[in-house]
Amino acid sequence: MNSTVLTVKRTNGLTPMDTDLGLLPAKRGKRLWINPLQLVEMTHALAMAEWALQLSQKLRPTLLTPVRRGRKQVYRDSSIMIVALVQVAWWLGYEEVIDYFREHSEAAQAAGFPPGRVICASQYWERRRALGILPFWWLFVAMVWQLVRMAVIQGTDLIVDATIQRTWFHDDPDAGWSFPKPGKGSVFGYKVHTVVDRWSQLPVLFLITPANHQESTVAIRLLSLVAAIFPFSIQIVRADAGYFTMPIWNFIHSVLRASPIIDYNLRRRGKRFLATRFFLSQWHFHLGPRAIIERHFAWAKRYFGLEAARWRGLTAAYQHTALVYSVMLCVAIVAYRCQRRELAGSRTRVLALKTIA
Numbered sequence: 001m002n003s004t005v006l007t008v009k010r011t012n013g014l015t016p017m018d019t020d021l022g023l024l025p026a027k028r029g030k031r032l033w034i035n036p037l038q039l040v041e042m043t044h045a046l047a048m049a050e051w052a053l054q055l056s057q058k059l060r061p062t063l064l065t066p067v068r069r070g071r072k073q074v075y076r077d078s079s080i081m082i083v084a085l086v087q088v089a090w091w092l093g094y095e096e097v098i099d100y101f102r103e104h105s106e107a108a109q110a111a112g113f114p115p116g117r118v119i120c121a122s123q124y125w126e127r128r129r130a131l132g133i134l135p136f137w138w139l140f141v142a143m144v145w146q147l148v149r150m151a152v153i154q155g156t157d158l159i160v161d162a163t164i165q166r167t168w169f170h171d172d173p174d175a176g177w178s179f180p181k182p183g184k185g186s187v188f189g190y191k192v193h194t195v196v197d198r199w200s201q202l203p204v205l206f207l208i209t210p211a212n213h214q215e216s217t218v219a220i221r222l223l224s225l226v227a228a229i230f231p232f233s234i235q236i237v238r239a240d241a242g243y244f245t246m247p248i249w250n251f252i253h254s255v256l257r258a259s260p261i262i263d264y265n266l267r268r269r270g271k272r273f274l275a276t277r278f279f280l281s282q283w284h285f286h287l288g289p290r291a292i293i294e295r296h297f298a299w300a301k302r303y304f305g306l307e308a309a310r311w312r313g314l315t316a317a318y319q320h321t322a323l324v325y326s327v328m329l330c331v332a333i334v335a336y337r338c339q340r341r342e343l344a345g346s347r348t349r350v351l352a353l354k355t356i357a
Helices: 036-043 045-059 077-089 094-103 105-110 121-131 134-149 216-229 246-255 271-275 278-303 314-337
Strands: 157-166 188-197 203-210 236-239 259-262
Touching (some): 036 045, 045 134, 077 094, 077 314, 094 121, 121 314, 134 203, 134 314, 157 278, 188 278, 188 314, 203 216, 203 314, 246 259
Parallel strands (some): 157 236, 236 259
Antiparallel strands (some): 157 188
16 A cells, blocks of 8 residues: 655645644454544544635635624634534434534544533534535545545546536525436436546545536636646546537646547447447547546445435535535545555445444
């Protein structure tokens, strides 16, 4: 296993602080089953949340809190983010996750709560909603940086695609109907545009739009953010036929200086024409790894709750997706640090089934 921890120079101001990502004593057995306290400590989640909040404030300044009567704010925003991370990781309700931190004082202190005090469920829900999109999105980016430093995510071979995220409420004002597909029809919800690293099979970046947005309209913006935030030497970008447009092709080839491997739909010329072309088999050989992102979406929906959308609005969609992807990255960080690389994608064998473990 590659145990190298890289030192990345901060050239764009979008790099979190260095943390201790060294290997821990190897744990044997079929499962690791860590609890929330261990997850927060092993991934340095509180420090990453603080960095995400500071960067969000710099990129989108807000007015100072007005001086007013009454009790001052006791609980930090970073603590709210840690509670949200634990809630999504263990699929807990608002009351359940608050009860857990109240019953486990060490976990509450690791999350940044004052000694003997934990936020109530109603205040936690309001504070989390008020944080908006950027803090949670940058928390996800911070977790990606952790794996970049561990040389797990290398970013030389990227895959771009999107998946539909169903909404729980059919009156969501920010959602939209997807274009109908044969045998599936339309889906009301959002579209999660994602870039996945081929070798680690982990998400690198994502953006969300209503489900009626075509994938190619977001691809250049998404790849530009990847190139701006991370120090990747991108060599290959893979995508399906929905991304075969000249602007995307030129951007990958001329701006990223990478090789675009994008599927091209030749069905209009007939299947007989396709069968007689030798290059087609070679082209499909290079397109084979693109199926990794399909498995990634299926894994994220089934085992990490990507499609468990019991919320309303684009802000909630971003928060939920950022937390789900952050949990996937946290599981990978724990697995690699515990020298159990084969568990990097297994939530059920890394996280304890019960939070009381």
